[in-house]
Amino acid sequence: xxxxxxxxxxxxxxxxxxxxxxxxxxxxxxxxxxxxxxxxxxxxxxxxxxxxxxxxxxxxxxxxxxxxxxxxxxxxxxxxxxxxxxxxxxxxxxxxxxxxxxxxxxxxxxxxxxxxxxxxxxxxxxxxxxxxxxxxxxxxxxxxxxxxxxxxxxxxxxxxxxxxxxxxxxxxxxxxxxxxxxxxxxxxxxxxxxxxxxxxxxxxxxxxxxxxxxxxxxxxxxxxxxxxxxxxxxxxxxxxxxxxxxxxxxxxxxxxxxxxxxxxxxxxxxxxxxxxxxxxxxxxxxxxxxxxxxxxxxxxxxxxxxxxxxxxxxxxxxxxxxxxxxxxxxxxxxxxxxxxxxxxxxxxxxxxxxxxxxxxxxxxxxxxxxxxxxxxxxxxxxxxxxxxxxxxxxxxxxxxxxxxxxxxxxxxxxxxxxxxxxxx
Amino acid sequence: xxxxxxxxxxxxxxxxxxxxxxxxxxxxxxxxxxxxxxxxxxxxxxxxxxxxxxxxxxxxxxxxxxxxxxxxxxxxxxxxxxxxxxxxxxxxxxxxxxxxxxxxxxxxxxxxxxxxxxxxxxxxxxxxxxxxxxxxxxxxxxxxxxxxxxxxxxxxxxxxxxxxxxxxxxxxxxxxxxxxxxxxxxxxxxxxxxxxxxxxxxxxxxxxxxxxxxxxxxxxxxxxxxxxxxxxxxxxxxxxxxxxxxxxxxxxxxxxxxxxxxxxxxxxxxxxxxxxxxxxxxxxxxxxxxxxxxxxxxxxxxxxxxxxxxxxxxxxxxxxxxxxxxxxxxxxxxxxxxxxxxxxxxxx
Numbered sequence: 001x002x003x004x005x006x007x008x009x010x011x012x013x014x015x016x017x018x019x020x021x022x023x024x025x026x027x028x029x030x031x032x033x034x035x036x037x038x039x040x041x042x043x044x045x046x047x048x049x050x051x052x053x054x055x056x057x058x059x060x061x062x063x064x065x066x067x068x069x070x071x072x073x074x075x076x077x078x079x080x081x082x083x084x085x086x087x088x089x090x091x092x093x094x095x096x097x098x099x100x101x102x103x104x105x106x107x108x109x110x111x112x113x114x115x116x117x118x119x120x121x122x123x124x125x126x127x128x129x130x131x132x133x134x135x136x137x138x139x140x141x142x143x144x145x146x147x148x149x150x151x152x153x154x155x156x157x158x159x160x161x162x163x164x165x166x167x168x169x170x171x172x173x174x175x176x177x178x179x180x181x182x183x184x185x186x187x188x189x190x191x192x193x194x195x196x197x198x199x200x201x202x203x204x205x206x207x208x209x210x211x212x213x214x215x216x217x218x219x220x221x222x223x224x225x226x227x228x229x230x231x232x233x234x235x236x237x238x239x240x241x242x243x244x245x246x247x248x249x250x251x252x253x254x255x256x257x258x259x260x261x262x263x264x265x266x267x268x269x270x271x272x273x274x275x276x277x278x279x280x281x282x283x284x285x286x287x288x289x290x291x292x293x294x295x296x297x298x299x300x301x302x303x304x305x306x307x308x309x310x311x312x313x314x315x316x317x318x319x320x321x322x323x324x325x326x327x328x329x330x331x332x333x334x335x336x337x338x339x340x341x342x343x344x345x346x347x348x349x350x351x352x353x354x355x356x357x358x359x360x361x362x363x364x365x366x367x368x369x370x371x372x373x374x375x376x377x378x379x380x381x382x383x384x385x386x387x388x389x390x391x392x393x394x395x396x397x398x399x400x401x402x403x404x405x406x407x408x409x410x411x412x413x414x415x416x417x418x419x420x421x422x423x424x
Numbered sequence: 425x426x427x428x429x430x431x432x433x434x435x436x437x438x439x440x441x442x443x444x445x446x447x448x449x450x451x452x453x454x455x456x457x458x459x460x461x462x463x464x465x466x467x468x469x470x471x472x473x474x475x476x477x478x479x480x481x482x483x484x485x486x487x488x489x490x491x492x493x494x495x496x497x498x499x500x501x502x503x504x505x506x507x508x509x510x511x512x513x514x515x516x517x518x519x520x521x522x523x524x525x526x527x528x529x530x531x532x533x534x535x536x537x538x539x540x541x542x543x544x545x546x547x548x549x550x551x552x553x554x555x556x557x558x559x560x561x562x563x564x565x566x567x568x569x570x571x572x573x574x575x576x577x578x579x580x581x582x583x584x585x586x587x588x589x590x591x592x593x594x595x596x597x598x599x600x601x602x603x604x605x606x607x608x609x610x611x612x613x614x615x616x617x618x619x620x621x622x623x624x625x626x627x628x629x630x631x632x633x634x635x636x637x638x639x640x641x642x643x644x645x646x647x648x649x650x651x652x653x654x655x656x657x658x659x660x661x662x663x664x665x666x667x668x669x670x671x672x673x674x675x676x677x678x679x680x681x682x683x684x685x686x687x688x689x690x691x692x693x694x695x696x697x698x699x700x701x702x703x704x705x706x707x708x709x710x711x712x713x714x715x716x717x718x719x720x721x722x723x724x725x726x727x728x729x730x731x732x733x734x735x736x737x738x739x740x741x742x743x744x745x746x747x748x749x750x751x752x753x754x755x756x757x758x759x760x761x762x763x764x765x766x767x768x769x770x771x772x
Binding site: 122204310346352355357385420424 | 587589590597598599600601602603604605606609610611612613614615617618619621622627629630631633634666669671672673674699700701702741742744745746
């Protein structure tokens with residue numbers, strides 16, 4: 001299966017009379033996009049803002065981030081936005097240097113922050129894109145979970161709306177992603193076959209009944225499944241929480257395995273799984289995921305990542321252990337949360353861990369001229385660890401001290417970051 | 425501006441005497457003594473060794489609190505910016521003293537402090553988490569380079585400059601992780617590591633497994649019928665409104681919920697506060713986090729002697745090990761004092 005992902009490079013985004021792209025300049029008809037998003041009956045009104053790299057601007061209460069995409073050859077975000085269908089083949093347009101940022105207006109305690117200037121820019125790709133920020137305001141009394149799903153859908157709509165402007169434009173750069181079916185996917189004998197085992201969700205926070213995670217499915221009862229990596233890159237997967245969908249569309253492990261495919265290794269494919277809540281389900285899923293990698297994809301080695309909290313460490317260690325018992329080699333990517341306690345559950349047989357960084361490392365961000373997404377933060381500036389509900393709201397334009405992990409896109413559990421850690 | 429430095433030595437390096445003088449109590453001298461000369465050279469024009477304090481190794485070991493109190497008082501009189509202790513090399517008693525006096529000076533007097541000793545010195549394992557300890561190795565021939573590193577690190581601390589990595593600055597890792605920018609992104613490092621593993625080459629995991637102090641399990645209960653059983657949870661059960669302000673994550677405290685005469689946990693009177701799981705189910709029926717209803721049945725049926733009158737609860741999400749240890753100890757002490765013979769821990 002082959003996907004041609006055609007990037008149109010965007011140098012600037014401004015509001016204008018008509019949504020169009022000319023000479024790398026994206027003009028955005030604010031009113032047209034607002035009326036498209038206001039079709040959602042749960043919203044009282046929607047506002048749109050633009051934030052540019054280098055602006056003295058802070059975006060707060062971020063829910064999700066997407067790269068604008070438009071499929072020329074099939075449905076967009078099937079099951080979640082368009083009707084049923086498949087992705088990962090054919091041709092897709094993407095806007096490079098632009099992101100759609102959803103804000104959650106019913107999450108006053110959210111600490112997901114994007115600073116468009118200052119030290120934060122060194123950490124996150126999302127601080128370096130022209131961000132089209134969605135501010136959907138709910139009607140009174142709307143359930144916050146229903147609202148959240150509506151905001152995520154609005155994000156998908158906006159991502160497609162923006163990239164549709166590039167449908168008739170020749171891409172500046174086309175990335176080709178092609179892997180043959182596994183049965184014909186033997187590759188040169190000297191190259192090790194590497195598969196990626198990808199838990200896409202942890203049910204410690206269950207998805208909602210109507211929540212679209214994979215091809216529109218709420219993934220309740222999801223069993224380990226072999227899928228084509230192109231599907232993840234092309235809009236089949238939206239994270240429920242704990243990671244931003246931008247990092248599924250630009251999945252660092254999948255991109256790296258493709259980059260080295262047929263050179264240092266043979267990319268054998270990927271296995272999706274979830275982290276269930278009972279031990280028996282965890283054991284079953286770990287064993288099945290490892291078996292799929294070994295016996296269906298024919299992997300010699302696996303890389304696995306996680307999504308979710310500390311509970312998923314258990315699943316990850318089980319996947320590692322089952323994989324090695326079956327004769328494969330395994331490496332895990334696992335984010336560190338606390339400077340002093342590390343990863344609490346690492347069995348003795350697990351010896352290959354890579355860290356994308358420590359989330360609770362403080363960073364001080366200077367005051368900003370403009371805040372988008374809300375007015376205050378639930379933050380104790382003297383102790384970002386304080387989660388006490390009684391913290392007085394802090395004006396969000398002030399100098400703030402937060403954790404690196406609060407910066408959207410600085411550390412992603414799927415392995416995106418510029419960081420590693422050391423013991424001091 | 426020149427910084428003011430106080431130097432701590434044991435009786436031997438302070439030129440009082442050897443083991444026969446190890447019982448002498450704290451003393452002090454203006455200016456430098458013995459190794460202080462090398463320290464002064466290392467400081468150069470940046471600082472002056474204004475005083476030397478010393479103590480016999482045995483005296484310190486046997487009267488630690490008293491020695492620290494007395495020395496802190498004297499150090500304070502000199503109004504120093506920095507305390508340099510040792511280096512103690514592999515001498516255990518001296519190493520413990522260097523570590524303890526540095527930690528006290530840092531905490532009580534708020535001054536910068538650097539100790540020096542071998543990495544295997546027991547003083548290092550006791551104090552490396554809280555203070556900077558420069559690794560001196562075991563041999564006294566390393567005296568001068570060790571004091572140079574201690575002085576350099578001390579100057580940085582006083583000037584509040586960024587402290588580099590342990591290997592670059594020469595101090596022992598304190599067990600505190602920090603971020604740094606990496607040459608390659610994590611996904612590339614993960615693939616490199618896996619390929620090295622597949623080739624049978626050497627590789628280094630980026631995260632070391634944690635080390636925990638092992639607990640000793642209590643002996644099994646011989647007779648349930650006479651046992652007093654308590655319920656304890658890290659599932660975040662609180663009284664409605666969370667009057668004790670239990671944090672939903674990274675807890676620092678626990679709450680004590682009276683349940684005498686309560687047959688079942690009513691959804692209107694209790695909440696669950698916890699960031700690590702969806703609390704909707706627990707809020708609908710709190711008995712599913714803390715099975716009070718079932719325990720009352722067992723009590724009525726005579727399976728257990730009595731259910732303890734209080735439930736202790738905290739929110740277990742991402743607890744710091746120190747806080748979790750403290751919370752656990754405090755709950756255990758209370759239960760023990762109340763004559764509880766067995767505990768059921770429910771987690772989420």
